[in-house]
Amino acid sequence: MSGLKLKVMVVTRFAPSPTGLLHLGNARTAIFSYLFARHSGGKFILRVEDTDRERSKKEFEEVILEDLKWIGLDWDEFYRQSERFDIYGKYIEQLLEKGYAYPCFCTEEELERERRIAELRRVPYRYSGKCRNLSEREVERLKAEGRPYTIRFRVPDGRTVVFEDLIKGKIAISVDDFGDFIIVRSDGSPTYNLAVVIDDALMGVTHVLRGEDHISNTPKQILIYEALGFEPPKFAHLPVILGPDRSKLSKRHGAVSVSSYREEGFLPEALFNYLCLLGWSPPDGEREIFSKEELIEIFDLKDVNRSPAVFNLEKLRWMNGVYIREVVSLERLYEVALPFLREAGYRVDNEAYVKRVLQLTRDSYETLRDMVDRLRPFFVDRVDVPDRLTQLLREMEATRVFEKVVENLDGADLSSPEKVREFVRSVVKDTGLKPRQVWHSLRIALTGEEEGIGVDILLSVLPKDRIRLRLEEAISCLR
């Protein structure tokens, strides 16, 4: 602690609504908010925005929290809006009393009709203001009748709200573009625009980082801040993430949830790193691989791009490969690989063996899913050789190779890939066959496939009894 900074502590928050899985775009927003807070030694708050009782689901909340933790985020405070309704109630009263808001008895059908008419006439839709000036008596009467009502914010006429966005710069929006908007639903629950303002103000949020799809909400919120007598925070609207067709990344582009990437065998470190590079770039140099700690150190809003970025799975895959082969420790790789190997039904009780295999093969797969396929020969007892390849073995006179190997197996030193190559060279010499033929024959008998991991690596870790078993099986099969 330098103790020199007298600035007010930075407080950011991530506010997901539990109406679906954690989307990559939201995950990136969360990451940027987190980095920004941690960079300045500030506070990062997680707040579940579940005011919409219809669509919010507890299961989604659980998965979102799990995904946030998985990707490496931690938070200092946690809130759930559904538990704060009484707080909102107090402020709603205040707005009503001071005339900043009023009850609206228009039904959804009525409003829907107004909207359709506006669309037909090709004019921008705004609430008509029908209930704006209802007398107190009228209001009481309608309430007494039991008519359901919402509460609308009374937007001041002719106002243009201007704010300085930390990423986009100055943004000015006229209130004519939206009109009086609903802040309390007819079931009494506050809408997003109201709850978000009260919470951000009460929680001391200083910087609101969110997707740019929220830009149009910002003037509404600023108006509420003013009506409530709160100081608005700074806003930073992040460009959205696009799919390959340049429309907002969504389900129809395929996997978009953090959990699906976890299931596909991506490492959280790699996904975190990749997401940071979408819309942000390091201030100097051309490096792309950064740890979370480094990102906390160098992250700055001024380096956030203003334009939307297209998500590129190929690059994510590449980066994941970089993490698998050279960034993470063997210990860490073992940790993340184990569940995948287990799930595939592989025998992984021998930790040293699994680690040996991983260390020798880690430079040849980009995801843990790929790894599972790639490592099959290391973890199964026997392999199936398709007829086509059995035929090929015959043509290559493979029996001679296998017999020779089995014959010399006991005395052979197969302790390393180098030693294996030495051994195979002797087999080549003894059989008089071409090196290619020998290697290829061994590959097919040992893996049942024509391509894959290096045979030298395979032979150097595979227990001799398993080598013998596969070769003997191949021999009998060829007879």
Next chain:
RNA sequence: GCCCCCGUCGUCUAGCCUGGCCUAGGACGCCGGCCUUUCACGCCGGAAACGCGGGUUCAAAUCCCGCCGGGGGUGCCA
């Protein structure tokens, strides 16, 4: 339709603020070569961009204007 935002290789981007160092740099992907027991990995090389049109200036990717293009919003969703 209306409002707002954005516009450098196919994609992510550096450069733009503070014009000249830009014959525009890096990365993914792509193509070619090397390595090699296969596929990968690795190494070497290559193709590939300042949306268009005006203006300002000795000089513009960089500043100004217009156009075009893309995106987002337009909910009793967030």
